[in-house]
Amino acid sequence: MKMKRALFPYQDRRDFFTPEDFSDEEDLMLKTTASFVKKSVKPQLEAIAQHQYSVAKQLFVQAGELGLLGVEVPEEYGGLSLNKKISGLIAEYMGHAGAFSVSFNIHAGVGTLPFIYFGTEGQKQKYLPKLATGEWIGAYALTEPDAGSDALNSRSRAVWNEEKSAWVLNGEKQWITNAHMADVYVVFAQTDQGMTAFIVERSFEGVSVGPEEKKMGIKGSSTATLILEEVEIPSGNILGKIGKGHKIALNILNMARLKLAFSNVGTAKQALVLAGDYAKERLQFQTPIIGFTMIQEKIADMAIAIYGAESAAYRTADGLDRRMELIEKDQDASNLMFDFAMECSINKVKCSEILDQVVDEAVQIHGGYGYMQEYEVERLYRDARISRIFEGTNEINRLTISKLLMKQYLTTIPAEEKHIEEVEGQSGKWIQASEQFLYLCLKALTDAGVSIAQEQEYARLLSDMVSDLYVMESAFLRTEKSERMGRLNETHQMMAEVLGAESLRRIKEGAFTILSSVHSVEADRKGWITAYNNIDVPPFPEIFELKRKIAKDVTAWKEAEAI
Known part of the structure; x- marks a missing residue:
């Protein structure tokens, strides 16, 4: 096929990366993740759903020991210096981990990436080793009660206090994932110079967390309001440049959208396997229901949608990896990453809606049993709904x-x-x-x-x-x-x-x-x-x-x- 690529011009088409291109060594990361999810996370899903934070924190430590938290963290700060394709592979299979996958992806994504791309050397040395090992858990505080989809319209405000030689921050951040477990938050607030990103540690005086929200799904992830009252923040805890926090917010949000897409693909695959297995076992009219062509059509539609979503997600990750190589040459990270904003949003919308389609059909194939909590597809159905709202609504x-x-x-x-x-x-x-x-x-x-x-x-x-x-x-x-x-x-x-x-x-x-x-x-x-x-x-x-x-x-x- 010979044609120019005007809309998506970032890659040589013959070098296009596909999941089949992963090496045996890279596939080991998938096997490591799969083993961790199966042996460590799934047996604890009920405890996690009951917000037993100590269980989730121990899982973070285990994930850190396996190198899963530090995939994109540079080696000099305790990470593996790997790329977004590997990060996507891990996020994909972590999609089998229920609510813990949300906590994991927030920490390894928006909770860590701002330090990698926008942190000073001192900030990287202080925070990245702790985040890579799971000693500390990260969170990202952008959304506010009155802002909604207009996330940059922040009412939280930070004012420089000359007498205290510190920024004084006041405000509330809503629906913050990992709120009750996090040790450090990346918080966005208005200043006289514009929106600015601040590094706020849990131990700072004036930082508190509201009660856990009661959610439809992903019940085990911590979701609560972060309350900031006269919080004094040293000047060294500004992330990036004063007044340029919107660049950090938008670019990190794009990375989060792609990571969410990978997680959605993983959960969709899980639902497909459950539906296929059930369809082979369930008898109606003395025949396994997989023998009926209407059920076959559902299974095929699920598989086809996943194949397309997976292909697009790895294509985007590959393009970003190539662009990241330029960032290492001291080019502006925010501008380079923003070139992929459209593709990241495409993946977010497509993968979240494909997940909804797949889990809905998985429940339908299970019939009445799919509505019962003893069957896993019931939880997948509830958990999936948030993905069309997360990281910017699909609208x-x-x-x-x-x-x-x-x-x-x-x-x-x-x-x-x-x-x-x-x-x-x-x-x-x-x-x-x-x-x-x-x-x-x-x-x-x-x-x-x-x-x-x-x-x-x-x-x-x-x-x-x-x-x-x-x-x-x-x-x-x-x-x-x-x-x-x-x-x-x-x-x-x-x-x-x-x-x-x-x-x-x-x-x-x-x-x-x-x-x-x-x-x-x-x-x-x-x-x-x-x-x-x-x-x-x-x-x-x-x-x-x-x-x-x-x-x-x-x-x-x-x-x-x-x-």
């Missing part, structure tokens, strides 16, 4: 995706690349058609002067179209690389084929809705619809037969092989 992320997409279309994509080249192969034709539908919509909205920030239905459709395109392309690239490397998995090939066909159908439908709705003169609308009808859509495969084959293959896999 906010869709606005982010569409705004960045429109900006990229207007400012960074050369005019000649807005006309897609001829491509080779069936997958290339599906991608080509998808891009043509997307570009046509972007042109129509631009020509009509539509503000997608105000008319947000267009933003929703644009974000869904580009997200489908990114996932489709990622799945195709993964499959094509496997074929090129002589390791093609025929089931994966069928998954990519169905994913491509169904993604293109959704993109085409979204394009028609936009072009039929955009405000403009009737002649322009007719012209856009004519252009829409002239886009060459390749023939679709026989979907039902492919899904039956996929379901048969997936339910024959062992848990360790499940996509």
Whole structure:
């Protein structure tokens, strides 16, 4: 397939990383994580759900001893200096760890990464070794009661007190994960110079934590309000630059979105395995229900969605890893990471909604038993719901995706690349058609002067179209690389084929809705619809037969092989 990459230009397509590229040594990290979750975490899930903090803290220490907390921490501070692909691999399997996975990912992600990317040498030496070993637990305090999705509209305020030679911080931070267990918090507050990030230790006078919130799911993770009353913070505890805390907040939030996506993929895989095993065992009308094609379709849809989500997440992690190499050369970390804001939001939205789809179908396959707490899918169903709200609601992320997409279309994509080249192969034709539908919509909205920030239905459709395109392309690239490397998995090939066909159908439908709705003169609308009808859509495969084959293959896999 020969085509220019205008929308996602960060990687050489032949070097595209896939999960099959992990080395045996790197796979050991997965096995280590799997063993830790199975032997140490799962037996303690009930104790964790009862907020026995000592149990969770001991698990953090164990995770630290195994190196799981310090994957991205530089070696000189007690970590392993590994990359985001490995971090994603660990987060993925940690997705099997219930509420503990939330505590773990917050600590290893937003609780630690701000120090790595924005800390001074002294701050790194003081905090990173403790965070890497689990001696200390980290937390991230951004959200406030009245701010909601407008996270940068903080009412918490820090004022410099000359007499005390310290910043005096007052405010409340809401829904802080690890609140009752954390030893150090990264707290964002307004100053006269703008939003600033502060390092606040639990032991500082004036720091207190409210009662545990009573939640629908992830009951075992600590979630509470962080209360800050006249907290004196030394000048050495400013993280990054005064007034530039928004750069830290937004970039670390992007990293959190990707880590959450990996965790969602892991939980979805767990739900798929549970559903497949149950479908093989459950008899109805003297037949295992996996023999019914409607159940097979559900299993196939779950597997296909996971395959696409996994392909996209590792693609993004690989792009970030390549970009991180530039950061080591003293380039501005915040600007380099922000280049991946759209992809991080795409992964967050896609993976959280795929998880919802998968756990919902897993419960449905279990029937009435899936509603009972003795079956694990019941907990997975409740725990999954928060992922569409975590790290920015999916609505906010869709606005982010569409705004960045429109900006990229207007400012960074050369005019000649807005006309897609001829491509080779069936997958290339599906991608080509998808891009043509997307570009046509972007042109129509631009020509009509539509503000997608105000008319947000267009933003929703644009974000869904580009997200489908990114996932489709990622799945195709993964499959094509496997074929090129002589390791093609025929089931994966069928998954990519169905994913491509169904993604293109959704993109085409979204394009028609936009072009039929955009405000403009009737002649322009007719012209856009004519252009829409002239886009060459390749023939679709026989979907039902492919899904039956996929379901048969997936339910024959062992848990360790499940996509």
